[in-house]
Amino acid sequence: MEKEKLELNDLADAILPWYYTHQRELPWRQDRDAYHIWVSEIMLQQTRVEAVKGYYNRFMEALPTVADLANASDARLSKLWEGLGYYSRVRNLHKAAQVIMEKHQGVFPKEYEEIIALPGIGPYTAGAVCSIAFNQKTPAVDGNVLRLWSRLTNDFRAVDQPAFRKDATAALKAIYPQNAGDFTQALMELGATVCGPDKAPDCGRCPCASFCKAHQLGTAQELPVRLPKKQRRIEYKTVFVLHAKDLYAISKRPAKGLLAGMWQFPNTDGFLSPTEAVDYLQKQNIRVENITKEVERTHIFTHIQWNMRCYYLDVGGVLPNLHWRTLEQIRSEEALPTAFRIFLPDEKQAPA
Numbered sequence: 001m002e003k004e005k006l007e008l009n010d011l012a013d014a015i016l017p018w019y020y021t022h023q024r025e026l027p028w029r030q031d032r033d034a035y036h037i038w039v040s041e042i043m044l045q046q047t048r049v050e051a052v053k054g055y056y057n058r059f060m061e062a063l064p065t066v067a068d069l070a071n072a073s074d075a076r077l078s079k080l081w082e083g084l085g086y087y088s089r090v091r092n093l094h095k096a097a098q099v100i101m102e103k104h105q106g107v108f109p110k111e112y113e114e115i116i117a118l119p120g121i122g123p124y125t126a127g128a129v130c131s132i133a134f135n136q137k138t139p140a141v142d143g144n145v146l147r148l149w150s151r152l153t154n155d156f157r158a159v160d161q162p163a164f165r166k167d168a169t170a171a172l173k174a175i176y177p178q179n180a181g182d183f184t185q186a187l188m189e190l191g192a193t194v195c196g197p198d199k200a201p202d203c204g205r206c207p208c209a210s211f212c213k214a215h216q217l218g219t220a221q222e223l224p225v226r227l228p229k230k231q232r233r234i235e236y237k238t239v240f241v242l243h244a245k246d247l248y249a250i251s252k253r254p255a256k257g258l259l260a261g262m263w264q265f266p267n268t269d270g271f272l273s274p275t276e277a278v279d280y281l282q283k284q285n286i287r288v289e290n291i292t293k294e295v296e297r298t299h300i301f302t303h304i305q306w307n308m309r310c311y312y313l314d315v316g317g318v319l320p321n322l323h324w325r326t327l328e329q330i331r332s333e334e335a336l337p338t339a340f341r342i343f344l345p346d347e348k349q350a351p352a
């Protein structure tokens with residue numbers, strides 16, 4: 001095909017051969033099972049591919065079918081998801097699996113409208129599952145595809161505006177080839193790697209270089225345009241790692257809100273001085289014998305930043321209103337989100 005004749009209509013002809021020879025080997029690309037595609041796509045939201053691989057393999061080993069997921073306990077799911085963040089994702093996976101068992105007799109639905117009706121599934125995931133698992137012409141437009149599309153078309157509108165996504169989805173839908181699942185994955189792969197987010201686009205290796213408008217006009221590095229980010233709200237917390245008789249205190253977070261229902265180390269709002277920390281704990285009927293360590297850490301959520309000061313304290317006795325566990329139990333049995341896991345004492349340094 002002569003270069004000058006290539007247009008966006010020829011996108012599939014350009015990127016499918018590239019995808020067949022350059023795609024990365026990923027655990028969820030071993031087959032086209034809808035359950036595998038669904039779980040991997042949910043895990044990949046806001047999370048890097050390298051971080052997801054281990055979680056995905058463990059999850060599939062523990063829960064190989066939709067029925068296993070539907071029947072899993074909340075505690076088991078939280079543990080399998082521990083450290084991956086955005087925990088509402090796994091709660092929605094659980095709910096959706098139960099809907100599939102009840103409404104679809106345990107068989108993953110094939111129709112886009114049925115898939116998007118499941119909890120936690122939006123247009124992106126529905127498009128990905130429909131096209132990859134069932135070879136339907138349903139675009140899956142994620143951040144990688146938005147970036148790629150803005151460059152291919154030299155579109156300087158903000159990619160995070162709904163109108164951009166809508167137009168990109170409609171334009172892609174019009175040019176979908178027969179092998180729809182491969183095309184979806186090829187777009188994602190090219191956007192994630194060659195036309196990637198972390199460095200300048202590697203146009204010299206790109207199968208679209210001959211018809212990419214931004215490459216032709218020398219504007220690729222100015223794209224994509226994004227709306228200005230909202231400032232994160234900063235919150236201050238004081239965290240207590242309470243230690244007594246080889247046990248550590250954890251408590252449950254409220255059932256609603258950030259990290260809902262997860263375990264945490266006891267904590268309170270604001271930065272407390274050592275004296276204020278001891279006073280605060282005394283008011284909770286916790287008698288402090290000794291502060292053994294103090295550290296400060298930051299944990300960033302999408303819209304909130306926690307600046308945390310953590311005190312490690314030996315306390316006089318195990319209080320019944322908290323849950324007391326050994327370090328080994330916390331590590332292996334309880335789901336402690338990263339915001340608190342960063343304060344887990346090192347086994348070697350833990351007080352005897």
Ligand code: SF4
Pocket residue numbers: 148151152194195201202203204206207208209210212213214215220
């Ligand atoms: S030619 Fe360059 S800017 Fe255009 S799609 Fe390929 S890598 Fe991205």
